[in-house]
Amino acid sequence: MGKIIYMPGTGVPHHSFEEEFLAHKKCSEWWYCTGYFHTEEGKLFSFQYTLAKVKLLGLTFHMQLNALTDIEKQLHYYSQKPYFFKKGIETGPNLTFAQDKGSIKYSKNQWSSFGKMELELLGDEYKLNLDMSANKSPVWQCEDGLLKMGYTDNPKQITYYFSFTNIDISGTLVLHGKTHQVKGKAWFDRQGGTYTLTDVKCNWEWFSLRFFDNEEAMLFSFPQTGYQDGTYIDQSGKYERLNDYKLTHHTIIESAGYKWSNGWTLKLKGKKAGTYEIIPMAEGQLNLFFFELLARIIDEAGKEVGYCVVELLPGARNPRTSPFGAFKRK
Secondary structure, three states, X not given: OOEEOEOOOOOOXXXXXXXXXXXXXXXXXEEXXXXXXXXXXXXXXXXXXXXXXXXXXXXXXXXXXXXXEEOOXXXXXXXXXXEXXXXXXXXOOOEEEXXXXXXEEEEEEOOEEEEEEEEEEEXXXXXXXXXXXEOXXXXXXXXXXXXXXXXXXXXXXXXXXXXXXXXXXXXXXXXOOXXXXXXXXXXXXXXXXXXXXXXXXXXXXXXXXXXXXXXXXXXXEEOOOOEEEEEEEOOOOOEEEOOOEEEEEEEEEEEOOEEEEEEEEEEEOOOOOOEEEEEXXXXXXXXXOEEXXXXXXXXXXXXXXXXXXXXXXXXXXXXXXXXXXXXOOO
């Protein structure tokens, strides 16, 4: 059996960052890290680490989902593994661990008691080891850490949500037996709640904008209901709720049997340059629960001013989804 340390409650209303970092028995929840890096040759990659605790159809189990994308070659490397009865799983204040797939170890830096991280990500074709250090304190996202999951009038359809939005990373990537030195940026999310995973109205489109000037924005929209929320974080780490924006997709594509929005125009009222184009750099991949890709952020002058990791759930643009893909092994 794995070792899991629990926090009482559901995270709403929240306690401290340290307390809500622990697992919650009554929630589906996840530890989620995405980022990008360049190799010493200048080649760009993106990566994703997710350890999810899932309450679905009367079952509670864990899933580890790993992904690596070679932007230049347009290649995805993806692996997943389900864990039942907590076997092979550890979560606590110093470690999230999934046997055979990877881990993140946490320790203190100047910004947080878990602001320094060591990530190991394992796939059939690669091994990624990163030293990661947050440059800002964690932020409570949306309405002081509470995100309404598409519904404005249902207190059960909610999540707690906080993030480290600006993390320096360096380390090594071993891909097909060749070792590369890498440097880049990461973003770490801690989120979960009592919402219904199988309700398409709770399915979202998520945008994490990582501007090169060290400001960030997080946008959470729910196309089935029209609800949206978000957060803006300045260079100093000061953050504020951001729900007065307009996000318009350019087109709809079909992939993996679902429809997805693709390419977006973002209007941030009163923030930075105001209008941005979010342009995918690679075709997305469906990682069981979500469709994910890395995109360029282009300002009104046509200048690339940042990268954006986009995460789209199937129910955001489709009338129904199947939860059984979670049990497929790869």
